[in-house]
Amino acid sequence: MAARFVGAPLACGELVEPPAPPARGFTLASTRSLVLCCCVNLSRTIVCALLAATAAGAAPLRIVTTFYPLHIAALNITSNAPNVSVINLTPPTSGCLHDYQLTPADLARLIHADVLIVNGGGLEAFLDKARRQAPRAKVIEASAGIELLEGNPHVWVSPELAARQAETIGAGLARLDAPNAELYRRNAAAYAAQLRAQAEKMRAGLKGIASRNIITLHEAFPYFAREFGFNIAAVVEREPGAAPGARELADTIALVREKKVRALFVEPQYPARSAEVIARATGAQIAVLDPAVTGPVAAGAYLQIMEKNLAELQRVLK
Ligand SMILES: [Zn+2]
Numbered sequence: 001m002a003a004r005f006v007g008a009p010l011a012c013g014e015l016v017e018p019p020a021p022p023a024r025g026f027t028l029a030s031t032r033s034l035v036l037c038c039c040v041n042l043s044r045t046i047v048c049a050l051l052a053a054t055a056a057g058a059a060p061l062r063i064v065t066t067f068y069p070l071h072i073a074a075l076n077i078t079s080n081a082p083n084v085s086v087i088n089l090t091p092p093t094s095g096c097l098h099d100y101q102l103t104p105a106d107l108a109r110l111i112h113a114d115v116l117i118v119n120g121g122g123l124e125a126f127l128d129k130a131r132r133q134a135p136r137a138k139v140i141e142a143s144a145g146i147e148l149l150e151g152n153p154h155v156w157v158s159p160e161l162a163a164r165q166a167e168t169i170g171a172g173l174a175r176l177d178a179p180n181a182e183l184y185r186r187n188a189a190a191y192a193a194q195l196r197a198q199a200e201k202m203r204a205g206l207k208g209i210a211s212r213n214i215i216t217l218h219e220a221f222p223y224f225a226r227e228f229g230f231n232i233a234a235v236v237e238r239e240p241g242a243a244p245g246a247r248e249l250a251d252t253i254a255l256v257r258e259k260k261v262r263a264l265f266v267e268p269q270y271p272a273r274s275a276e277v278i279a280r281a282t283g284a285q286i287a288v289l290d291p292a293v294t295g296p297v298a299a300g301a302y303l304q305i306m307e308k309n310l311a312e313l314q315r316v317l318k
Contacts, residue, residue, distance in 0.1 A: 060085045061177050064113040064134075066124050068092050069156040069292050070142060070169075072302045074117055076191040077170050079299065081180045088297075089116075089130070095269040095293045096154075096220065098239055102126045102133075113137040115176055117169055120144065121153030140172035149222050157291045158223035159199040159306055163192035198303050202228060202310045209317045213259045215252065215284075217266045217275060220291035228313075233259045236278065240270045249277060256282040263316040265289035287316040 063078065063086045065071040071088040078084050089106050090097065102110075110116070113134040118124050120141035131139070142165040143155050155161040170188020174181035206228050213233040214225070218240040225232050234252050237244060244252070255261070256278060263285045266272035272286060279286050289312065292305045 058083060061114050061180075062112055063087070063115045063117065063173070064089050064110060064137070065117045066090065066119060066130075067094060067097050068294055069162070069302060070117050070119060070165075071297065072292075072295075072299065073142070073156075073162070073166050073169055073191070075297070075299045077166060077173060077184055077187045078180075079187050081177075081183050081187075084177070084180065092297060093294055096218070096240060096291070097123055097125070100124075100126060102129060107133050110134040110137070115140060115173065117142060117172075119153055119156065119165075121146075121148050121155065122151055123153035138172075138176050140169055140176075142168050144168055149226075152219060152222055154220045154291065155223050157220055158227045159195045159202070160227055161223055162302065163195035163199070166192045166195065194303060198306050199227065202306065205310050206313055206317075209313070211260070211262050211317050213261045214317075215256065215261050215264045215275075215278070216289065217264075217270055217272070220267065220293075221265070221289065224289075224291075224309075233261055236264070236274045237270075240267070244274055249274065253278055253281045256284050263287045267291055269294050285316050287312050289313070 060083045063074055063084060065074050065086065066089050068088065068090075071086070071092070074086045078086055087109055089102075089109055090100065094100060110130055110133045114137060116130065116134060116137040117140045118127060120143040124130070131137075143153065145168065146155050146161055146164055148155070156165060166188050170184045170192075173184040177184070212229060213231050215234045215236060216232055217236050219235055219238065221230075221232060224230075234255050236252060256264075261282075261284055264275045264279055265287050266275045266289075268288055268290055275286055278284065289309055290305045292302050295301045295305060
């Protein structure tokens with residue numbers, strides 16, 4: 001993989017501006033075509049040599065993604081792309097970015113971004129601030145064109161919609177970095193095909209399940225549930241970490257009994273205390289469903305997370 005992980009970790013509370021990189025005044029496309037134009041005119045050999053040197057040492061295209069699942073998608077789509085760097089704005093342990101406040105270290109990573117890949121749909125509440133910090137960065141909104149369910153931004157949790165996001169990111173990068181356009185399109189198509197194959201495998205693997213009512217910890221799974229034919233009977237916490245009150249807990253317990261819910265799905269990123277209370281009161285099992293917002297920085301990570309989700313759903317519901 002030619003795309004590199006760059007950006008040294010910074011001490012918390014410290015705003016460090018990386019040394020100013022050479023300006024990326026020309027896009028790679030314009031630089032390379034200028035080299036060609038000049039090279040046909042032999043009387044300008046010196047100019048030609050100068051521009052060729054500029055092209056060879058051109059600053060890399062700096063791509064910044066806002067959070068983990070987009071980082072994984074971008075690593076796939078930029079695989080083997082020359083002169084491209086991909087970094088993630090937020091630490092891979094940040095999880096969903098609800099109410100996330102950019103740290104000075106995050107802001108320092110934004111300063112020299114050429115391209116900012118965002119989920120959109122209201123997930124990145126800090127986006128205005130981010131845009132001010134990186135005014136020349138071109139923004140690719142991965143959820144563009146996807147119809148959102150009641151303003152819920154968790155589209156990436158559905159592998160089918162993650163495939164759509166990959167295609168949107170691929171098309172956006174192809175538009176912004178013409179020399180690598182064909183590679184981005186090819187990579188995006190290949191990754192989208194892997195995601196759709198995974199979705200197909202999951203649909204087949206979950207076909208025989210009769211128990212379709214599930215309870216999840218936060219609002220991350222409506223697209224996932226729709227894709228695989230589950231009904232989210234209740235959500236324990238409207239926002240992750242916002243513990244439900246006694247009344248809400250009692251209502252959820254009544255619902256679990258009434259709908260014969262067999263499993264409460266918690267997320268590896270958040271504590272399961274409220275779910276444990278419900279499980280103790282009802283006998284429902286606790287299982288883990290991963291919304292793919294944290295994990296290893298590896299191209300295959302999202303697919304592996306979905307593979308685990310499939311196994312967990314089969315384990316508790318079959
Ligand atoms: Zn979320």
